Amino acid sequence: xxxxxxxxxxxxxxxxxxxxxxxxxxxxxxxxxxxxxxxxxxxxxxxxxxxxxxxxxxxxxxxxxxxxxxxxxxxxxxxxxxxxxxxxxxxxxxxxxxxxxxxxxxxxxxxxxxxxxx
Numbered sequence: 001x002x003x004x005x006x007x008x009x010x011x012x013x014x015x016x017x018x019x020x021x022x023x024x025x026x027x028x029x030x031x032x033x034x035x036x037x038x039x040x041x042x043x044x045x046x047x048x049x050x051x052x053x054x055x056x057x058x059x060x061x062x063x064x065x066x067x068x069x070x071x072x073x074x075x076x077x078x079x080x081x082x083x084x085x086x087x088x089x090x091x092x093x094x095x096x097x098x099x100x101x102x103x104x105x106x107x108x109x110x111x112x113x114x115x116x117x118x
Contacts, residue, residue, distance in 0.1 A: 008041070008042055008046075013064030014064070016064045017062055017063055017064050019040060019042075020050050020062040021059070021062055022040070023036050023037075023040050023042070023047055023050055024050050024051055024054045024062065026039070026040075027047065027051050028051075033047045033048055033051065050062065
């Protein structure tokens, strides 16, 4: 019987939690971490991390968390700088989108009459 290697990241969050709990239970039941990693198709370091997390925080540590970056994380600009750039871009291009470009005979837009984009 060969070992089926699968990518645990492709499992649903519930299946990931179940895999973690089973692996930790196997280690606590007496299997070596190397044997558990072979049986469950994950790396030995992953099993080690799961066991250490379980020892520190119990079942809570094995719950599947939200994956990927959080909204706003690692942005290049601070919120204030981002707003300043947005105002500058909108102030420059807003007349072109409103149909009141430099050749327009119409008067200023309501936004322009009030002092521009804020």
